[in-house]
Amino acid sequence: MFLGKRKSIEVILRIAHSSHRSKDMTLAEIEFISYLADSGMTVSKALLSNQGEYVEVIENVENSFLVTAFEFAPGRRAEICVESDIFYERIGRFTGKMHKLSKKFSPIQKRYDWNDNPAITEFQKYVPNEMLQKKLELYISQIQSLSRDSDS
Secondary structure, rough: OEEEOOOOEEEEEEEEOOOOOOOHHHHHHHHHHHHHHHHOOOOOOOEOOOOOOOOOEEEEOOOEEEEEEEEEEOOOOOOOOOHHHHHHHHHHHHHHHHHHHOOOOOOOOOOOOOOHHHHHHHHHOOOHHHHHHHHHHHHHHHHOOOOOOOOO
16 A cells, blocks of 8 residues: 555555455455445545556566555544544444445446455465364354345
């Protein structure tokens, strides 16, 4: 993440390695953020590049990176242990509004399901401990048995 200026406005430039997210995933994220903004939520919208794209891909021989610019949102770093109840109530209200809106959201750009995340699909590669692998399989099984509808 980098803070910069584009013309007269401050922007956040996010550069992500392609192993962390794909262009389609990023576009799906931007679609959801745009939906929230269009529905009245205060969110940092993605900005088009000079080439008219929300996501620019920088490639070299060995790697590729996805670059996205967002509106800068002024604020401060939360001090989790020190914050007042009002702070947490605001976060709760914001999250509640976001969840309410997400129930009506019908994406064009499909994101992968939670269990298709590389952190899960490649778990055995990075965590060779068999006991932990079995625990993860158990948790995945329990989560997959939960109801999947717009209210859950």
